[in-house]
Amino acid sequence: MADLPDDVNISLPDTPRAAVEQLIALDTTSRDGNVPAIELLQRWLSDHGVITHVLREDDGINANLIGVFPSRHQAGGADGGQESVGALLPERALTPSDQLSRDLIGELSGVGKGGVDRLDSPTDGATSANPSADGATSSADAAEAPAAGERRGVLIAGHADCVPVDGQDWDSDPFTATERDGLLYGRGTCDMKSYLAVFAQMAGRFQAADLDEPVIFAATWEEETTCNGARELVKQLDALGIHPRVAFVGEPTMMTAIASHKSMNSFQATFHGIAAHSSLLPRGLNAIRYAGEFITWYHREVIDRLVEEGPSDDAFPVPHTTGGVNVVDAGIAGNTVPDHAHLTFEFRALPSVDVPAVVRDIQAKIDELDTAMKAAVPDDPADPSAAKKVGAQLTINSLLYPLDAAPDGPAATLAKTLGRDVQAEKVTYGTESGIYEHAGMSAVVIGPGDIAQAHGANEFVSLDQLAACEDFFAALLTHLETAQ
Numbered sequence: 001m002a003d004l005p006d007d008v009n010i011s012l013p014d015t016p017r018a019a020v021e022q023l024i025a026l027d028t029t030s031r032d033g034n035v036p037a038i039e040l041l042q043r044w045l046s047d048h049g050v051i052t053h054v055l056r057e058d059d060g061i062n063a064n065l066i067g068v069f070p071s072r073h074q075a076g077g078a079d080g081g082q083e084s085v086g087a088l089l090p091e092r093a094l095t096p097s098d099q100l101s102r103d104l105i106g107e108l109s110g111v112g113k114g115g116v117d118r119l120d121s122p123t124d125g126a127t128s129a130n131p132s133a134d135g136a137t138s139s140a141d142a143a144e145a146p147a148a149g150e151r152r153g154v155l156i157a158g159h160a161d162c163v164p165v166d167g168q169d170w171d172s173d174p175f176t177a178t179e180r181d182g183l184l185y186g187r188g189t190c191d192m193k194s195y196l197a198v199f200a201q202m203a204g205r206f207q208a209a210d211l212d213e214p215v216i217f218a219a220t221w222e223e224e225t226t227c228n229g230a231r232e233l234v235k236q237l238d239a240l241g242i243h244p245r246v247a248f249v250g251e252p253t254m255m256t257a258i259a260s261h262k263s264m265n266s267f268q269a270t271f272h273g274i275a276a277h278s279s280l281l282p283r284g285l286n287a288i289r290y291a292g293e294f295i296t297w298y299h300r301e302v303i304d305r306l307v308e309e310g311p312s313d314d315a316f317p318v319p320h321t322t323g324g325v326n327v328v329d330a331g332i333a334g335n336t337v338p339d340h341a342h343l344t345f346e347f348r349a350l351p352s353v354d355v356p357a358v359v360r361d362i363q364a365k366i367d368e369l370d371t372a373m374k375a376a377v378p379d380d381p382a383d384p385s386a387a388k389k390v391g392a393q394l395t396i397n398s399l400l401y402p403l404d405a406a407p408d409g410p411a412a413t414l415a416k417t418l419g420r421d422v423q424a425e426k427v428t429y430g431t432e433s434g435i436y437e438h439a440g441m442s443a444v445v446i447g448p449g450d451i452a453q454a455h456g457a458n459e460f461v462s463l464d465q466l467a468a469c470e471d472f473f474a475a476l477l478t479h480l481e482t483a484q
């Protein structure tokens with residue numbers, strides 16, 4: 001368990017920058033889990049008396065944190081006021097120390113593992129509850145989600161994991177936030193611990209405020225690899241009776257609101273053949289041959305078709321869908337019939353592309369090749385045990401929803417009210433925001449720093465961007481205090 005190390009400074013930071021520095025000091029590379037950052041954020045919130053939920057993932061290294069700042073309508077009266085706060089009410093009776101111990105023990109999510117978005121989409125568009133999104137909405141999900149008019153609250157969401165620093169040449173220690181020329185360097189400064197740290201540092205102000213609408217703070221796991229933390233978060237919020245109206249997802253956008261990005265869909269295909277000395281070809285089965293067939297088909301029939309015949313939108317820097325087979329791992333020697341080929345491939349589609357239909361086509365092609373390989377197994381294979389495993393399989397690594405928010409939708413409108421611009425250009429990188437949009441929230445991406453600095457060596461966020469982020473949250477606080 002990668003819990004908070006003993007030597008970590010867990011004191012309440014008195015400035016947003018100090019909060020960022022404390023969070024950067026924790027190495028929460030996705031493969032090692034995000035628990036140290038979750039615990040630190042939880043302690044800050046808890047020390048301000050904020051209701052928190054730490055929902056540990058059963059992998060033991062990850063957790064989601066939910067912090068709830070109730071509205072004035074929830075705070076008053078035993079009946080829970082005018083809004084349903086569901087399971088939150090019993091929590092309010094706990095003392096801070098009860099809550100703290102319970103949170104640190106953690107509650108395992110009882111709602112199952114996250115996974116791939118929208119595989120069980122209805123084939124009949126007429127049954128889709130939200131056909132405008134992309135025609136691929138899961139009717140089961142959508143039917144359970146409250147209607148927009150019944151939703152209350154603003155979700156401040158971000159991921160607490162970060163990408164590795166392996167092999168990167170940093171000018172200073174990536175886990176020691178270091179200022180040079182008004183820029184704060186460190187892994188996660190821009191993607192995206194600053195957003196979480198700045199809000200958490202302001203938690204006391206939100207807790208003390210008389211809010212017209214609840215604010216929900218959420219820090220998730222594994223955004224950089226699977227986005228499964230966000231998928232779990234949606235279920236966890238639902239189980240807690242929390243249904244936010246708006247989601248602000250703090251990926252780096254230079255504090256302008258971004259309302260649209262492509263879907264990200266990644267896969268692996270494995271082809272098992274039969275190894276043999278290459279001079280004994282008839283007793284082997286060449287896995288690369290079938291993988292090669294797939295590679296050509298995928299580029300011609302999926303990617304090229306989507307480029308030529310699919311939707312196009314000039315608001316994206318690359319206006320069409322993109323994709324390709326990007327990793328091939330196959331074979332062992334020039335004189336050996338290869339018994340394996342592993343492919344890693346992806347496509348990034350415009351929001352209007354019917355992703356499940358594309359996935360079904362890919363699966364059908366893999367099934368066709370699987371059948372062909374099994375039919376080609378020789379009568380006297382060089383390796384009889386390998387002959388039993390011959391075939392092709394598809395693994396879906398991730399299908400991440402696109403974001404397709406209306407520029408005049410609730411999230412973009414609120415961002416404008418808070419003084420931020422809504423960017424006309426759309427972006428090609430993926431975020432968790434599409435998951436929140438699909439769950440019924442109006443979502444935009446808005447956070448400090450520039451995506452150009454994410455993931456590389458010498459990642460930084462400018463102190464100006466930290467200030468802009470603080471201003472944004474302060475504007476939200478003022479807005480929610482004065483709104484009636």
Ligand SMILES: [Zn+2]
Pocket residue numbers: 159191192223251
């Ligand atoms: Zn990120």
